[in-house]
Amino acid sequence: xxxxxxVANDPLRKQRILDATLAxxxxxxxxRTTHRRIADTAGVPLGSLTYHFESLDAILEQAFxxxxxxxSERYSTALTEAPDQLAACAAVTDLIxxxxxxxxxxxxxxxxxxxxxxxxxxxxxxxRRWLLRSRDSLAVHFPPRACRAIDALIEGWPMHQAxxxxxxxxxxxxxxxxxxxxxxx
Numbered sequence: 001x002x003x004x005x006x007v008a009n010d011p012l013r014k015q016r017i018l019d020a021t022l023a024x025x026x027x028x029x030x031x032r033t034t035h036r037r038i039a040d041t042a043g044v045p046l047g048s049l050t051y052h053f054e055s056l057d058a059i060l061e062q063a064f065x066x067x068x069x070x071x072s073e074r075y076s077t078a079l080t081e082a083p084d085q086l087a088a089c090a091a092v093t094d095l096i097x098x099x100x101x102x103x104x105x106x107x108x109x110x111x112x113x114x115x116x117x118x119x120x121x122x123x124x125x126x127x128r129r130w131l132l133r134s135r136d137s138l139a140v141h142f143p144p145r146a147c148r149a150i151d152a153l154i155e156g157w158p159m160h161q162a163x164x165x166x167x168x169x170x171x172x173x174x175x176x177x178x179x180x181x182x183x184x185x
Contacts, residue, residue, distance in 0.1 A: 014052045016042045021063035026105050030060065030112045061122045064113045068130040071102065075154075076137040088141035089181055092150060093174040096157045097167075107162045146184040150177060 020042035024033045035056060039046045053059045078095055082088040117124040138147040161168050
């Protein structure tokens with residue numbers, strides 16, 4: 001069960017519902033995410049979900065959008081704080097190899113998000129906007145073609161790690177990012 005029930009005028013209830021949705025997705029997958037599971041996890045009455053959202057699809061769409069926004073902000077911050085391209089290569093390596101950008105729980109949710117995007121145009125559009133924001137963040141330090149290649153690695157390497165269940169080779173990741181930065185113009 002989700003815990004104590006909240007007061008009716010809870011200004012954070014909608015956000016708690018979105019957070020609970022991601023927790024349910026991580027534990028059960030999108031295909032077994034229900035209004036009831038979300039409400040129980042959020043610790044809110046079931047009617048709160050229909051008060052704040054018109055459908056389960058709307059809840060899922062907004063939860064995935066919130067995840068994309070949060071991860072995009074972390075991505076942007078890491079790259080904005082890098083003073084030059086070499087520091088940006090190190091920042092990208094940290095994004096790929098560290099838990100600061102994407103946790104194993106978030107990788108699980110991302111797999112669900114990408115699968116759901118195949119059948120939900122709103123989530124597909126959220127993924128596209130996220131991709132473009134990521135490339136914009138990279139463009140501070142890298143040319144457009146390198147941004148595309150590096151962004152694919154940032155997405156792909158953590159997914160491979162999730163399936164391989166072995167730590168990434170930080171030196172290989174860093175060398176790959178530097179090689180792309182130096183060679184793709």
